Amino acid sequence: MLDDLTALGPFFAVSSHPPGAAPVPPWRPASELTGPSAPLGDRIASVRAALAARVGRPVAKIEPRVAASAVHLGLVARLVSPALGAAVLGLRVDLRPDGLWWQDTAGGPVPLSVPAGGTGNQGEWDRPLLDEAVAPVTAAVARLVPVSGRVLWGNVASAANAAAAQVARQRPDLAGDAWRAAGRLLASPWLRDEPHPPGPAFRRSSCCLFYLLAPGDPSAFCGDCVLTGRQANRERLSRTTSCSACRPPLPAGVWRAEL
Secondary structure, three states: OHHHHHOOOOOOOOEEEOOOOOOOOOOEEHHHHOOOOHHHHHHHHHHHHHHHHHHOOOHHHOOHHHHHHHHHHHHHHHHHHHHHHHHHHOOOOOOOOOOOEEOOOOOOOOOEEEEOOOOOOHHHOHHHHHHHHHHHHHHHHHHHOOOOHHHHHHHHHHHHHHHHHHHHHHOHHHHHHHHHHHHHHHOOOOOOOOOOOOOOOOOOOOOOOHHHHOOOOHHHOOOOOHHHHHHHHHHHHHHOOOHHHOOOOOOOOOOOOOO
């Protein structure tokens, strides 16, 4: 059944292990990601170095909060995607950190392994996901690096919308269920301040901060970034006052660091 999740894309794929088993390297307990631990801090530091190398700047010039946001977005996307995919497919996947394993790999989606035979109420998948997995990881990142909670929870909203969009692309027959699942997440107490409903035109209410890696580069904005909407408004206003501003609007491309 986990093959059905894998078919949706790499952010949905999970391995499985016997319930109650202890992780064997390279697997690690995901519970270490729910507090301001050394492994989480080391991952933020390594991603900061990787981002610096990618843009050709000294590590000291990369704001720690940018690296922390990148790590957080990568982790919550790996939690939200299989949870949403499983809900849409009618599967049970237990992503609670106490039984979840992960691998600290560089590049691409973080490998995850769930206890075989998932437990819990299939109809209430969203609350355990947000309360017991996403919220502790989010709090842990914020305790290690000063990052706005609005930014971090915006990452979660973005991950939920992106997961639904991916399901809709891979399984058009499940598109309606996927968007409803994303809507269920955004209606939670954690995310209900997001003003826009999930869908192809979704725009989050905050910025993930990746644009700081390439100031002035339009492609550095994510497709769902709140700043692209503000920039478009500025573009439209400037066109009414200056011919020098008569240029195409910013593209709605997605610039993601999959670290």
